[in-house]
Amino acid sequence: MSESPLLSARGLSLxxxxxxxxxxxxxxxxxxxxxxxxxxxxxxxxxxxRILAGLSRYGxxxxxxxxxRLLFIGHQSAVKGLLTPRENLxxxxxxxxxxxDEVIEQALQQVGLHGYEDVPAHTxxxxxxxxxxxxxxxxxxxxxxWLLDEPFTAIDRQGVARLEDHFAQHIAAGGxxxxxxxxxxxxxxxxxxxxxxxxxxx
Amino acid sequence: MKALGTxxxxxRLFRRQLVLALRRPVxxxxxxxxxxxxxALFPLxxxxxxxxxxxxxxxxxxxxALLANLLSAESLFRSDYDDGSLEQLLLSPHPLYLSxxxxxxxxxxxxxxxxxxxxxxxxxxxxxxxxxxxxxCTSLLLGTGVLSLVGCIGAALTVGLKRGGMLISLIILPFxxxxxxxxxxxxxxxxxxxxxxxxxxxxxxxxxxxxxxAPFAIAAGLRISLDA
Numbered sequence: 001m002s003e004s005p006l007l008s009a010r011g012l013s014l015x016x017x018x019x020x021x022x023x024x025x026x027x028x029x030x031x032x033x034x035x036x037x038x039x040x041x042x043x044x045x046x047x048x049x050r051i052l053a054g055l056s057r058y059g060x061x062x063x064x065x066x067x068x069r070l071l072f073i074g075h076q077s078a079v080k081g082l083l084t085p086r087e088n089l090x091x092x093x094x095x096x097x098x099x100x101d102e103v104i105e106q107a108l109q110q111v112g113l114h115g116y117e118d119v120p121a122h123t124x125x126x127x128x129x130x131x132x133x134x135x136x137x138x139x140x141x142x143x144x145x146w147l148l149d150e151p152f153t154a155i156d157r158q159g160v161a162r163l164e165d166h167f168a169q170h171i172a173a174g175g176x177x178x179x180x181x182x183x184x185x186x187x188x189x190x191x192x193x194x195x196x197x198x199x200x201x202x
Numbered sequence: 203m204k205a206l207g208t209x210x211x212x213x214r215l216f217r218r219q220l221v222l223a224l225r226r227p228v229x230x231x232x233x234x235x236x237x238x239x240x241x242a243l244f245p246l247x248x249x250x251x252x253x254x255x256x257x258x259x260x261x262x263x264x265x266x267a268l269l270a271n272l273l274s275a276e277s278l279f280r281s282d283y284d285d286g287s288l289e290q291l292l293l294s295p296h297p298l299y300l301s302x303x304x305x306x307x308x309x310x311x312x313x314x315x316x317x318x319x320x321x322x323x324x325x326x327x328x329x330x331x332x333x334x335x336x337x338x339c340t341s342l343l344l345g346t347g348v349l350s351l352v353g354c355i356g357a358a359l360t361v362g363l364k365r366g367g368m369l370i371s372l373i374i375l376p377f378x379x380x381x382x383x384x385x386x387x388x389x390x391x392x393x394x395x396x397x398x399x400x401x402x403x404x405x406x407x408x409x410x411x412x413x414x415x416a417p418f419a420i421a422a423g424l425r426i427s428l429d430a
Contacts, residue, residue, distance in 0.1 A: 055289055056429055069205075069295050076286025082225045083218070091218035093287045095294035095301070098206040142205060 005030050006145045006176045007052060007070075012062035014047055021047060022196050025062070029145065029176040032190055034167060037180045039196035045180040046075065048196065049149050052178060069096060070145040075153075077133045081122030085113055085132045088121060089139065097141040107138035110166075112159065127154040137166060146170065148179035161186065208296045212304040215291075219308030229277070230312050233270035234320055240266045241324045252329045259328040260338070260389035266324075267317055267342060268349060268378050274313045275353030276370050278305070279361040279424070288361070292428055298421035303413070306354045306420070314346025330393065337392035337402070341385040344405045351409075351416035352377045358423030362430050381408060 005028035012025040021044030029035050037045050050056045052064060053072045071094070079088050089104045099107075108117055111131040116124065121132060130153060137146065152160050164187045167177055171190045185191060223230055244262055245255060282288040291301055321342055322335050330338065356374035360366025388401035 053293060055292060057425065058429055070293065072289070072293050074286055074289055076284070076289070078286035078290050080218075080222060080281075080285065080287065082222055087218070087221070091214045091221075093215065093218075093282070093291040093294065093301075095206055095208075095211040095215075095291075095296045098210065 003030060007064070007066050007178065009052060009064040010062055012048070012051065012060060012064070014044060014051070014060045016044070016047065025196075027052070027194070029178050031144065031174045031176055032171050034171050034177040034179065034185075034187065034191045036185060036191055036193050037178065037196065038193055039180075043196045045196065046149055049074075049147055049178065049180060053147050067145055069143045070147060071096065071136065071141070071143045072147045072149075073133060073136070073151055074149050077129045079121050079129050079132045081120065083121060084118045085121055085124075085135070086117045088132055089135060092136065094136070096143055097136075097139045099139055103139060104135075107135040108132070110138040110162075111135045127156065127159075130154045131159070134163065137163075137170075144175040146175065146177045146179070148177065150180055150182070152181055152183050206296075208300060211294070211296050212300050215301055216304040216308050219305055220311065223308065223312045229274075230316065233274050233313055234316060236270050236273060237266050237317060237320065237324060240269075241327050244328065256329040256331065256393070259325065259330040260334070260393060261386045262328060263321065263324060263330070263338060264341075264345075264382055264386040264389065267321070267346065268382055270317060271313055271346060271349040271353055272371060272374070272378075274309070275350070275357050275374070276360070276367055278309055278354060278357040280357075283361045283427070288424065289428060292425060298424070299417045302354065302358075302417045302420040302424070306350055306417070309354065310347055310350040314342070314350055317346060318342040330389075333395075334389055334392035337398050338389050340402060341388045341405060344402065344409050345381045345385045347409045348381050348405070348412045349378060351412040351420075355416055355419045355423055358420045358427060360427075361424070362427035381405060384408075 008028040010026055013023040014021045037048060039045050051060055054066060085108055086104055105117060111134050113128060113131055134151060151163060164185060168187055171177060248254060279288060318339050321338055325335050325338055352374050356370040359373060360370045384401045384404045388398045391398045
């Protein structure tokens with residue numbers, strides 16, 4: 001396994017509303033690792049993820065090196081209520097995957113949406129909306145870096161367990177995950193905790 | 203699994219936007235309804251004398267087309283901004299220039315093209331001479347393309363704001379002026395039986411310029427709006 005990081009950031013500093021959220025942050029995501037960003041509400045986890053993803057391009061100091069292709073899941077589900085889950089995945093605006101119908105059906109089945117492929121997404125519950133979005137993680141796309149902002153929000157317990165298994169598979173295959181979560185991870189191998197106030201923790 | 207080609211991606215975005223628009227037929231019909239209602243108001247305000255109406259018809263038709271386009275421009279990126287699809291679009295590995303061009307293309311198809319198709323009816327309601335109708339349609343076909351592209355710039359710049367409605371008019375109306383001037387003058391000339399090629403050529407040039415440059419501005423506007 002090559003040890004060059006998939007994502008690296010140097011000297012990140014961010015100030016919001018006169019408050020210093022973090023300064024001089026160095027950060028890297030190596031293949032085969034899951035970096036769990038920790039911090040209380042308002043600590044700047046989402047801001048950090050948006051900087052890492054490249055959505056925030058101004059207003060912070062430091063440099064980020066990222067691959068061209070990455071998969072980002074933010075707070076908003078990016079699921080269109082007027083489209084069916086199948087259409088949502090097939091025409092997704094992230095432009096990463098060129099998937100056949102069967103592949104999409106399999107991905108939806110993995111997140112427990114079997115039988116909901118062709119109903120308009122606005123009839124689904126909030127948790128199911130999230131699941132449609134998370135189904136993107138099950139599409140066989142060639143993206144090694146995942147940036148996930150609170151992926152477990154509104155997901156039930158079994159769903160979380162299945163997701164964690166899937167994360168383990170992804171990092172075992174040489175991918176890297178950077179995520180935020182307030183829930184404790186059952187997963188331990190390959191997990192690095194990163195506190196916004198204390199830095200890297202073993 | 204093979205990566206998605208840019209051309210396929212743009213086609214899919216285009217199709218997605220069209221399907222989304224067609225599943226909300228009310229929003230597609232709104233500009234047309236607006237057009238019909240305002241056209242019906244003019245004879246009440248100006249008096250029903252056919253000669254007088256026919257004289258003002260080119261200007262009236264074009265001003266209403268412009269306002270109808272303005273109304274529809276604001277909501278263009280709104281729902282994609284609200285649900286996060288726009289972030290995903292910005293992160294996609296494809297050139298934003300082409301993806302916003304497919305957005306604009308889809309928008310034009312359900313506003314500009316539809317208005318053009320319906321315009322002969324409205325032209326007859328105002329008594330525009332029949333021989334000027336083809337020129338009206340041509341000018342609308344070219345002109346609404348410019349309006350859509352410029353409107354998208356305003357929409358991209360204001361999508362992050364809660365109430366961008368007034369601001370978007372202030373930003374894009376000045377850019378609508380040249381189109382209005384040349385287009386209504388073309389239809390005027392056509393009604394009088396004078397040559398119209400120069401005006402249509404100028405509108406065509408504006409459209410080419412807008413296609414070449416507006417997507418850059420739209421892309422930059424979206425990046426700024428999403429950065430907040």
